[in-house]
Amino acid sequence: MVTPVYDTKHIHQLLEAVSDPEIPVLSVNDLGIVRDIRINGHQVEVVITPTYSGCPAMDMIAENIRFYLHSCGYDDVKVTTVLSPAWTTDWMTETGKRKLEEYGIAPPNRLTRDIDAPRRCPRCGSTNTREISRFGSTACKSLYQCNDCKEPFDYFKCH
Amino acid sequence: MNTQSNLPVSYILYLADNNLILAQRNSEWCGHGPILEQDIAITNITLDLIGQARMLYQLAADILNQQNGNQEATEDTLAYLRDERAFSNVLMVELPKGNWGFTVLRQYLFSEFQYLLYKHLSADATLSAIAIKSLKEVTYHVQWSREWVLRLGDGTSESHQKMMDAVQDIWMYTGELFDAAPFEDAPVLQQIQTVWQQRIAETFEEATLTIPENVFIQKGGKNGIHTEHLGYMLAEMQYLQRMYPNATW
Numbered sequence: 001m002v003t004p005v006y007d008t009k010h011i012h013q014l015l016e017a018v019s020d021p022e023i024p025v026l027s028v029n030d031l032g033i034v035r036d037i038r039i040n041g042h043q044v045e046v047v048i049t050p051t052y053s054g055c056p057a058m059d060m061i062a063e064n065i066r067f068y069l070h071s072c073g074y075d076d077v078k079v080t081t082v083l084s085p086a087w088t089t090d091w092m093t094e095t096g097k098r099k100l101e102e103y104g105i106a107p108p109n110r111l112t113r114d115i116d117a118p119r120r121c122p123r124c125g126s127t128n129t130r131e132i133s134r135f136g137s138t139a140c141k142s143l144y145q146c147n148d149c150k151e152p153f154d155y156f157k158c159h
Numbered sequence: 160m161n162t163q164s165n166l167p168v169s170y171i172l173y174l175a176d177n178n179l180i181l182a183q184r185n186s187e188w189c190g191h192g193p194i195l196e197q198d199i200a201i202t203n204i205t206l207d208l209i210g211q212a213r214m215l216y217q218l219a220a221d222i223l224n225q226q227n228g229n230q231e232a233t234e235d236t237l238a239y240l241r242d243e244r245a246f247s248n249v250l251m252v253e254l255p256k257g258n259w260g261f262t263v264l265r266q267y268l269f270s271e272f273q274y275l276l277y278k279h280l281s282a283d284a285t286l287s288a289i290a291i292k293s294l295k296e297v298t299y300h301v302q303w304s305r306e307w308v309l310r311l312g313d314g315t316s317e318s319h320q321k322m323m324d325a326v327q328d329i330w331m332y333t334g335e336l337f338d339a340a341p342f343e344d345a346p347v348l349q350q351i352q353t354v355w356q357q358r359i360a361e362t363f364e365e366a367t368l369t370i371p372e373n374v375f376i377q378k379g380g381k382n383g384i385h386t387e388h389l390g391y392m393l394a395e396m397q398y399l400q401r402m403y404p405n406a407t408w
Contacts, residue, residue, distance in 0.1 A: 053292055054210025083214065084288035086295060133196035134303050135203040139296075143196060159295055 004073035008037040011044060014072055018064050022057045022138050025103040028065065032091025035082060043076040044069060049087045051159070052139040089159045106144065106155040116158035121146035123153065131155075166285050168222050169247065170342040172237065173381065175215035176248035179238055180389070181269060182208035183396050187256050197259075200303060204266065207296040212238070214289045239400035243390050244383040247340070251332040253380070253389040260311050260318065261325040267304035268329065271358050272336050273297045275351045305362055312366025319367065326368055334376030 005011075015034055020026045028034050028048070036047035046065050050058045062079040069077045089108040097107035106118035120127050126148035133143040141154040185205040192198025216234035223232040252269065256262050274297045280290035311318040337352040339345035363370055379385065399406055 050210070050292075052207060052210060052296060053214055053289075054206035054208070056206070082288075083292050086288070086292040133200060134299065135196070135200035137199070139203045139206055 002073040006039050006042065006044070008039060011037050011039075011046075011069070011074075014069065015046070015065065018061070018068050020057060021060050021064070023100070023103070023105065025099045026096050028061060030093050030096025030099065032089075032093065032096075033061070033087060042074075043078060044074050045078045045080055047080045047082055049082050049085075051087050055139060057138075087159070089156065092156075100156060104153060105141065106153060108156050108158045110158045118144055118153075118155040121149060121151065121153060123151045124149040166283070167342045168219050168226075169340075171215055171219040171222070171286070173247045173340070173342060175212045175219060175237070176246045177252055177269075178208045178212035178215065180246065180248045180392070181252035181265075182206075182212060183392055184252065184254075184256050185262065185266070188262065193259055201262065201266075204300050204303070207293075207300070211289065211293045211296070214292070218285070218289065235400070239397045243385055243393055246385065246389065246393070247381050247383060248389075249332070249335045250377060250380040250386055251329065251335065253386060253392060254329070254332065255388055257325065257328070258321060260321045261328065263304050263307035263311070264322065264325045265329055266300065267308045267362070268333055268359065269336075270297055270300040270304055271355055272351070274301050275354055279347060279351065308362060308368070309366045312363070312368045322366070322368055326363075327371060330371045331374050331377045334374075335378040335380060338376065338378050338381070340381040 012029065012034065015029055016027045018028045020028065020031055031051065033048045033051060034046060035049050036045075038045040038047070046069075048058075048062065048065070058081070062081070065079050066077045092108065100107045101122045104122050106120070106122050108116065109119045110116045117131070118129055121129055121144075124146060126146050128147040129144050130147060131142060132145050132152065135141075136143040136154045140156060140159065142157050143152060144155045145152045182205045185201055185208070188198060188201045189205075190198065192201060213234050216237045220232040220234055220237060224230050251265060254265070257265075274294065277290040277294040277297055280286045281294060283290065308322070312322045313319070337348050337355075339348050360370065
């Protein structure tokens, strides 16, 4: 049995082990959806914010956070959802962006306030890419193809 | 959530109903889109609409429960256990999905409206969190649907004709968006209408489509008087919860 440590930094570290079920390479910390951790006696409250309002992964993420912290010895865990401030890909960590690219998904890359596009093909590194569809396999991604290596790839849109 | 609202619950339900009913309609495209990428696009938009509807229904349920001093209302009871006459969505969103041209045109006209409305609501004490979050998503819906209106309107002669038919079919339902119900703020709606009309006119010009003139405005949805299409949709959507109350996955 693990002895739980009631320290917000420690719990934040533990959440590294909880990943996004749709993009398992990213932890909830990498995604930037953990907004706060509050400790009240022996109760731990993790405050998260949804990426997209209809993201079907959110319920599972909340469940996984509870489940994992229980397995670390925290008996009383509460996951709260807040909407404001609205999540933005600017909150994604640099580590997260690197992991995404290694995984084959081009990380968010803002060109101007309103325009964003992948910096390069995550497979071959070519900057010669084109958009195939504004929507990819999940709401947060769009579909691109590399004009050089011809591989299609997902691009995590700026949001 | 502790919510002190100055907005009537009927207004929040109106917003939620618009989203849910359009989402349910659009979801009929799942597995039937013209190509896989666009099938995914319309269903992703649908998912956003459902997500927004959920936030709005949850808020409405919180306020209702505070007012009534009990915990009876939930997002699910509001979506699944209200009858047709209790839904206040505009008629436009309940119309059958039609062909792809009709679907993208409706999405475009509605998304432009939602974009302007959410922009306004971003400053509202009760709805700002939901509005700001939704606005990000709707910005994308506008871009996507606008591109389709241009592509089909200014496309082949056949696609152009189908888009003109779609415009004829839907136009009489657009006026209802701006016909203020008692739960709405008429001057605000009027401001939104002016900008909306400008934006639609610009897009239509680029898409070589014309806006019909002197069209009768069909309304009723905001008062619960719907077309015959809504009942069938609700019968299908609510069937499971009505037949097996509290069924879960």
